[in-house]
Amino acid sequence: MKERINYTIHLADNALILGHRNSEWTGFGPIIEQDIAISNIALDLIGQARNFYQYAATLISNSTAEPVTEDTLAYLRDAKDFLNCSLVEQTNGDWAKTILRQFFFSAYQFYLYQHLQNSNDEKLAAIAEKSLKEVTYHLRWSSEWVIRLGDGTEESNKRILTAVDDLWICTGELFEATGFEQTAANKGYGVDVSLLKSDWMQKVRDIFEEATLPLPVETESQVKWFGKEGKHSEHLGYILAEMQFLQRTYPNSEW
Amino acid sequence: MNKEWPLWEIFIRSKNGLDHKHAGSLHAADAQMAIENARDVYTRRMEGVSIWVVESKYIHASNPDEASSLYDPANDKPYRHPTFYELPDELKNM
Numbered sequence: 001m002k003e004r005i006n007y008t009i010h011l012a013d014n015a016l017i018l019g020h021r022n023s024e025w026t027g028f029g030p031i032i033e034q035d036i037a038i039s040n041i042a043l044d045l046i047g048q049a050r051n052f053y054q055y056a057a058t059l060i061s062n063s064t065a066e067p068v069t070e071d072t073l074a075y076l077r078d079a080k081d082f083l084n085c086s087l088v089e090q091t092n093g094d095w096a097k098t099i100l101r102q103f104f105f106s107a108y109q110f111y112l113y114q115h116l117q118n119s120n121d122e123k124l125a126a127i128a129e130k131s132l133k134e135v136t137y138h139l140r141w142s143s144e145w146v147i148r149l150g151d152g153t154e155e156s157n158k159r160i161l162t163a164v165d166d167l168w169i170c171t172g173e174l175f176e177a178t179g180f181e182q183t184a185a186n187k188g189y190g191v192d193v194s195l196l197k198s199d200w201m202q203k204v205r206d207i208f209e210e211a212t213l214p215l216p217v218e219t220e221s222q223v224k225w226f227g228k229e230g231k232h233s234e235h236l237g238y239i240l241a242e243m244q245f246l247q248r249t250y251p252n253s254e255w
Numbered sequence: 256m257n258k259e260w261p262l263w264e265i266f267i268r269s270k271n272g273l274d275h276k277h278a279g280s281l282h283a284a285d286a287q288m289a290i291e292n293a294r295d296v297y298t299r300r301m302e303g304v305s306i307w308v309v310e311s312k313y314i315h316a317s318n319p320d321e322a323s324s325l326y327d328p329a330n331d332k333p334y335r336h337p338t339f340y341e342l343p344d345e346l347k348n349m
Contacts, residue, residue, distance in 0.1 A: 031260065033281050033292035040295050141291055148284065 001063045003183040005056055006083060007190050008124065009073065010180065010228060012052030013084035016074060017236070018105055019045030020243055021092055030095050037141065041102065044134040049074070051127045075247035079236045083180075086227035087170035089236045096149050096159035100167055103142035107203045108174050109135045111196040121189035143207045150211025160213065168216045175200070178228045261310055263289040267297055268305035273348065275307050283308075 022042035029035025053070035060068045087105055092098045113135055116128035149156040175197040177185065184190020208215050227236070246253060260282040266275035278297045283289035289308040297303065317325060329335065 031282060033283065033296060037292065037295045040299065144287060144291070148288075 001059065003180040003187075004121070004189060005059050005063075006180040007184040008052050008056040008059065010083035011124075012049045012056060012073070013082050014088055014105075014109075015045045015052065016049035017082070017084045017239060018088035018101075019043070019049060020239055021088065021090075022098070022102070024092055025098065034095075038098070041138050041141070044131075044138065048127065048131045048134070051130070055123050055127070071247070075244045079232055079240055080230040082227070082232065082236060082240070083230060084227050084236075085170070085173050086233050087167065087174065089227065089233060089239060090167060090170060091235055093163065093166065094159055096156065097163040097166060099142055099145040099149065100160060100163040102138060103146050103207070104167060104171055104174075104204070106135055106138040106142050107200050108196065110139045110203075111199045112191055112193070115191040115196070119189045119191075120187075124189055139203075146207050146213075147211040150208070150213040157212075160211070164213065164216055172218070173226055173228065176226075178226070181228070260284050261312070263293075263308045264311050264314055265289070265293040265297055266307040266309075267293070267303040268307075269302055270304055275305065278302075280311060286310075 019042045022038050022045065025035065025038045026042070027035065029038055050070055053073045057068045057070050057073060060066055087101060090097075090101055110132070113128040113132045117125050117132065119125040119128065146160065149160040151157075175193050177193050181190060181193055185192035205215055227233070261284075262280055263283050263286075264280050265278045267278040268275045278293070281289065281292050281296055283292050286308055290306050293306045293308060298306070
């Protein structure tokens, strides 16, 4: 049961942290239309996180009789307890970096949810099926932006190349299964992430080619952090400080 | 940056069988982006099933100064209105 809970929390944390990162753009987008677009994606992701947290809270409450809700999971855990991959916690940087982070992650989530739809855990399968429609759009939107920036001006090309340098090292972790992911895959309620790699690479190859971007090479340093095991970059602490401050300072406060 | 992006007029069809209606305008770099922006700006609350976009520069408008010559002559010609037909109750969108 511990593995199933961790697996569900991992899926939730990925969505919550990237959703929170994207929400930092609200009011600061490069143009109002794109401000709305990135905020919509933030809302989609936070919605997915809620579904997974609610399910995780049910699993925890059933097995330990601890009074746990989606809010305690989101607001009252420390950085080492968060099981998101390091990609989603990376700083927004400029628009190019935010776009590329979204593209790498949406492509991953797209293939992940496609497989998770067939989970023998009905709840996880249902959340994956519902979320896949949103992710399909996120992938399309971010792909077009990668192409636009890569094949755009000298400046936009330079910026997205810098983003590739910054983010590529975080992508290796996506396809390296941790303990709870292996158990989840073996028992049929989770996805074997190593199987997603070839589809993901093909997608990156196609979009980068259209964007006239050179394909990064795989290196050892690609697996630098392992956020899924709670070993995070320094950025997560800052996110949680901002996100959790209110609930920790004024417990149980509501809108 | 937004000064360089052209303006687009957005038309949304709210359900099958109805016409596309003008919803508003927005900025986008190209037609594809205009459709996606329209999706995010105008269909967030399930307003649409189809989106048309057209660059605003391709819309040619009548001149408000010519309004009297264009529209007033129709004012005293009630026989042009089909008001003497009885419409069946089932007919909703007329």
